Amino acid sequence: MPTDSLTNLINEYKQSSDLTYHSWFLHNEDRLKAFRSIRRGVLQVISDIKDGSFPNDFKGSSLEFVLTCITEQKQVFEGASHPFYWKPKLRIPDIYENQDHKRYFGQFLESCLKATKPETVIAEIRRLDSYQIKGLGPAVASILYFLHPTWMPPFNTAIINGYNRLFNERRKLGSWSEYLAIREKLITVNNEYRQLLSNDLGAFAGLLFEIGAGNLLVPGIGEQPEGEREKVQKQLSKRHKEVISDQQEEQTHSEMQHHLLTIGRALGYDVAVARNDLSRQYNGHAFSFVSLPSLPALPVAPETAQTIALIDVVWLEKGTGRLVCAFEVEKSTSIYSGILRLTDLTCSLPDHATTLYLVVPDSRRKEVEMQLTRPSIRQTNTPIRYVLMSELRTHCDALCRFGDDHRVLEKIARTV
Incomplete structure (x- = not known):
């Protein structure tokens, strides 16, 4: 979309006290506190995998603890734990019963935790992807964001929907290659609008979330469907009540x-x-x-x-x-x-x-x-x-x- 239109959209996003820039990114102390808690939780996951105490189910595991800390953020991270639930009939994600896959996952988390440059994390993503672990995809990016918020954007359905609407693309959710392509573009655009947003990619992710959730309309993307603005107003009214709460x-x-x-x-x-x-x-x-x-x-x-x-x-x-x-x-x-x-x-x-x-x-x-x-x-x-x-x-x-x-x-x- 044109540069001036994106500037206006960012300003609209930042000015509304009901949207995530204010309610989650800027004025949410729990968000700041979560970084240390999640980091320590990831250390516990790694330790449990190393010593063989990591269970064969998500429930009761140290990984559940980490994902619950993330989903406590609400809004942007609502539902972040769902991809990690153990689904026995589908055998996904296959990090609970397959010991090799469990070890690969632990090694991935440890390497990313210790990484001192983004290239290391990207290399580890490619390595993890090469193992073809069934059901373990870019949902892990929700964890990576809290380890390296200036390198790795979070990733979920609303965010990718917002991305596709904003940039008129058709990226998909379940692929690491798609995630890396999205990440590259987000960082490029975020750098261009750094003065309006933040070095922390959570600010941009929040913008995409609001677009994907239908709370922000992108100008210049064809005609809005019948009743779309009314739907947006209802969603914003609901969000306003949540913010008041x-x-x-x-x-x-x-x-x-x-x-x-x-x-x-x-x-x-x-x-x-x-x-x-x-x-x-x-x-x-x-x-x-x-x-x-x-x-x-x-x-x-x-x-x-x-x-x-x-x-x-x-x-x-x-x-x-x-x-x-x-x-x-x-x-x-x-x-x-x-x-x-x-x-x-x-x-x-x-x-x-x-x-x-x-x-x-x-x-x-x-x-x-x-x-x-x-x-x-x-x-x-x-x-x-x-x-x-x-x-x-x-x-x-x-x-x-x-x-x-x-x-x-x-x-x-x-x-x-």
Whole structure:
């Protein structure tokens, strides 16, 4: 399409608060947190394949954990896990029962994880493709994006539909060669419009997703079918409701962080909010006024320190800087990634007697209990407790008034 038309389309995409540029790419903190969680999850998949503990089914596997972290992103990645479900009758994808194929997949993930240039990843894609593993195609690109977001675009039906509409092509979904051809063009066009989009290919992928989902109309591509604009308006209305719901969740998330910061200070601890939440506030109370500006130096690798700095709320002993409690506030989608950050913390700082908590919506109690009973979670030295949002809200003042130390939380915390 003409350059000026694409510029206008990108601007329309960026200006609508209901589309993924704002609701997912630009203003979604969970997206940023997911990169580290997914990277560590991929390491676990590789380890499980190496030591022979990777199961013969998707359910309960470390791969399910990774794909659930991805699908928690909603919108662009909705349905990303479906291609990895084990379909016994079709024997696809053949990475569960075929041991050679399982090993090839693990080696592919390890090489891509360690890659320092895009050419390495492309070579590994071609190698994986040469093995002709039934049912294992470019759906893996959803994982690759979170390993190398400036090199590899995500790939799904809506994105390829948007690509074909935008560039008037007929690319197909299930072929690595098609994916690589699409990737090459996306990078070329993205470089041309870098000032409008981003070095992170997620911004461009979000544009294609919206076009493919019918939320953005591409000008100059023939006549629109009868009723197309009405359909778009209905979809945008639905998306608007979803965005409003997400905003309400963010408000609740900030409320819970505020309660945790308030209780921690009342009990005599230093408190720290997630690094990327310092600018937030709740009901006129700015987090930056009560939180430490940053966590004290911790004896962990820099990458792990970055993950710990993203934990929603941390309590520390005054003077020593030792971690006392760590809290992840979960919303209606993200549970896996929060659990992963907490287990990352306790594994990295075994000398800190840190108590771990999830703060969860009441409606997700059963799901949280199910996830906390996973063997991989139970293996950690420190159990994870959970607190219902309604109880934290109701008992905040009492905990501040009558508590002596962090153990007062045992009054409302639950275990599995």
